[in-house]
Amino acid sequence: MKSIGKGSTNGAVSAWGARLDTLVENKLTLSHDEAELHLYETFQQADLIQLRFNAPVMTSMLSGRKVMHLREMDPFDYQPGESLLLPSDRLMQIDFPDATTDDPTRCLALTISDEFIRETIAELNENIPRVETVDQWQLSTDNYLLQNDPEISSLRDKLIRLFRENNPFKTFFIKNTLRELIVRLSQTQVRTGLLLHTNQHINTNRLAYIVTYIRENITRNLSVEELCDKACLSKSHFFRLFKSELGVSPAQFILTERIRRAKTILSNPAKTITDACYESGFNSVTHFSSAFRSVENICPRQFKRQLSGLN
CATH class of the missing domain: 1.10.10 (Arc Repressor Mutant, subunit A)
Structure with a gap:
């Protein structure tokens, strides 16, 4: 990482129980045979902090906001709920526009052995081949930005806990959780490619x-x-x-596609909730409202009201 000044650490408290050596990208590193987990905290504004790793890496935002500068990409906001896959030795330059001692920016960087990734993907292709024989499971680490689904978020949080705990089965648990994470990430990439x-x-x-x-x-x-x-x-x-x-199952997919269509219809001020119901394939407003809430955690009327407020 690029050298930075230590500054005063008065008032800053580490969430990881580690000593604060600096207010910018203060780091705790935990190791495993196949991976390293780096936990970062930043407590003050900073610009163009440089970072790179000597293995494929998954970074994931935990709190706060960064602005990422990567090769061949325009600068972009990087926020909680998002993860980024990068290849070995890829330079990152990072801005911390909002970080303070009261509201620090926290993230993780999980480096995984390239050989371990290849072995896991090869076993996946051997045991659970894809629909078409010409297609293969793979894991792209070339500037791949993704929205964490519940499974990936859960595995990330589990790895943080496993790396930090004192357990005689720790190495075994971490290895198997890493394998599941690699498979889930590969599934996410395939699913995103098919749907988009x-x-x-x-x-x-x-x-x-x-x-x-x-x-x-x-x-x-x-x-x-x-x-x-x-x-x-x-x-x-x-x-x-x-x-x-x-x-997801076929029925779940059809439901989410109908809700996606309904949201587009509801975004039209001239359309009513009844219009959205029948034009997205539901046959009753009651069923539509219940299904919409189950997917979006909000009823159609509230969703449309929020859109009206934004406009």
């Missing part, structure tokens, strides 16, 4: 074709049998592959 770039895969990947078919027929009552027939897969095979690559 569906048209690029529609002629080569059956799930991409099914995603497109669902979106084009979202207002109809879509049966599993119909989707299995379109995918040319048995029901059990279809369920297994859908869940492994998209992370």
Whole structure:
């Protein structure tokens, strides 16, 4: 990391119980055979602090905000709920525009052995191949920014706890949690690619074709049998592959797609909640409101009211 002045640490308190040597990127490092966990805290504003690692790294924001400067990317805000995968020896330059002793910026950097990543992905491809034989599970670490899903957030928090605890099974638990994290990250990348770039895969990947078919027929009552027939897969095979690559069941996916469509409709001031209900494939406003709340943790009326407030 770039050399920085220590400054006064009066009033700053480490969340990790470590000694404060500096107010900018104060670090606690914990080691394992396959990985290192670096926990960082910054208690004052700073600009263009340099950081790089000699292994592939997953960074994850815990509190506060950074502005990241990476090669081939415009500077961007980096906030809690987000993680970033970077290859070995990739330079990061980081601004801390908001950090104070009362409201520090905290993040982690988890470096993982490149060989361990390759071994885990190879075992995944051998034991649970993807839908199409031409496709492979992989893990891109080339400036890959992602929104943490509940599983990734849970694994990240579990690793923080495991690295810090005194347990005779610690090494075993960390290794297996790292393996699960690698698999979850690979699933996230595959799922994101299929959902955001569906048209690029529609002629080569059956799930991409099914995603497109669902979106084009979202207002109809879509049966599993119909989707299995379109995918040319048995029901059990279809369920297994859908869940492994998209992370949810077909019914859950259809529900989230209908809610996504409903949110777009609700963003139109001329449209009513009833319009959003029937135009997104629901057959009763009561069912629509209940389903919307189950996905968004807010009812359609509150969602539309919030949008009106923003406008």
